[in-house]
Each structure stands twice: as C-alpha cells, then as structure tokens.
Amino acid sequence: MILIREATFDDVDEIIDLFMSTVKAVNKRDYSPEQIAVWASTKDRNTWGKKIESQHFYVANIDDQIVGFSSIDDTGYLDFMYVHKDFQGCGIAKALLEEVEFKARRLQLTRIHSSVSITAQPFFRSRGFETYDQEHKELKGIAFTNALMEKVLQ
Numbered sequence: 001m002i003l004i005r006e007a008t009f010d011d012v013d014e015i016i017d018l019f020m021s022t023v024k025a026v027n028k029r030d031y032s033p034e035q036i037a038v039w040a041s042t043k044d045r046n047t048w049g050k051k052i053e054s055q056h057f058y059v060a061n062i063d064d065q066i067v068g069f070s071s072i073d074d075t076g077y078l079d080f081m082y083v084h085k086d087f088q089g090c091g092i093a094k095a096l097l098e099e100v101e102f103k104a105r106r107l108q109l110t111r112i113h114s115s116v117s118i119t120a121q122p123f124f125r126s127r128g129f130e131t132y133d134q135e136h137k138e139l140k141g142i143a144f145t146n147a148l149m150e151k152v153l154q
Contacts, residue, residue: 002092004099007057007069012048014066015059018084019043025085030118038142055079056103060092070096076104078114081123097127104153113150124149 007015023040031039051057051071057080060068068083070093078100083092104112115135116124125131133148 001062002067002090002095003061004058004095005061007052007059007071009049009052011059011066011069012045012052015052015069016043016045016048018066018069019082022082022085026088027117027119034142035144038140039144041140051079056100058096058099060096062087068092068096070100072100072103072112074107076107076109076112078112081114081120093123094127101151101153109153111150111152113148115146116149117146121147121149124151127151 020040020043024036027039028036055071055073057071058069059066060083066084067087067090068081070081071079073079081093081096083090083096101112112129114124114129116129121131129149129151131147131149135146135148137144137146
C-alpha cells in the first residue's frame with residue numbers, strides 16, 4: 001500500500017539517494033552520460049531541505065521506504081516528480097500527482113505547470129498535461145531541453 005505524506009528534513013538523505021539512483025538508472029535512456037553526471041550531482045542537503053521547507057513536498061512510502069517524491073509551490077509549479085527505479089509503473093507517480101492536484105485545488109489554483117524531462121513527458125501527457133513551449137537551460141555548462149507543460153484544473 002502506498003502512503004503519501006508530507007516530507008520532513010529527516011527524509012533528505014533518502015530523497016537524495018532516490019533522486020540520484022533514479023536519474024542514473026531511469027533517465028539514462030534519454031540523456032547522455034555527461035547530462036546524467038551533472039543532473040545527478042545535486043546532493044547538497046541544505047538545498048534539498050530548503051525545497052522541503054519552501055514547497056508543498058510529498059513523499060510516497062511503501063513499508064517505511066520512500067519510493068517516490070513530488071512537490072508543488074504556491075504558484076502551481078510542480079518542481080519534482082521522481083519514482084524509485086525499482087518501483088516504476090506501480091502507480092506511485094499517479095498517487096503523488098493526485099496529492100499535488102488536491103493541494104493545488106485547496107490553494108485555489110487553476111493550473112499546474114512544470115518543466116518536464118524527456119523521460120517524464122509521456123507520463124504527464126497521460127495525466128492530462130499539454131506542452132506549451134520548450135525550455136533550454138544549462139547546468140554546469142551542459143545543455144538540457146525540457147518541455148514546458150501544464151494542466152488546467154477543472
């Protein structure tokens with residue numbers, strides 16, 4: 001059974017481990033080794049802690065293990081959606097997105113928007129998100145292109 005709860009700073013190390021292993025294992029099919037190395041290097045505990053404090057940040061647990069996490073800010077920006085490499089296709093991202101959408105509606109937001117990786121775009125499209133633009137950015141000198149996607153809340 002998947003339990004969704006708010007993240008705390010005590011979750012930071014497990015979130016970082018999940019993030020790094022997921023990027024290295026799941027996203028490697030769509031990104032170069034250089035891109036993966038830069039992307040998976042974001043492991044500063046304080047940076048992650050600030051995200052947990054400043055956003056509505058949720059973790060998915062199965063048997064006391066964090067198997068996914070997601071976050072949304074007060075503007076409707078969905079910042080994170082990651083599922084453990086060993087739990088892909090188990091409904092975790094769907095459960096996290098439902099929690100994020102529930103929070104967005106409580107905040108009286110009319111849409112959720114995100115910068116979405118190549119790997120995650122099919123999932124977001126399947127959940128009603130549409131691409132409205134492309135985002136080109138650099139991280140430590142390495143180029144990335146994400147789809148800017150949004151979902152209008154009914």
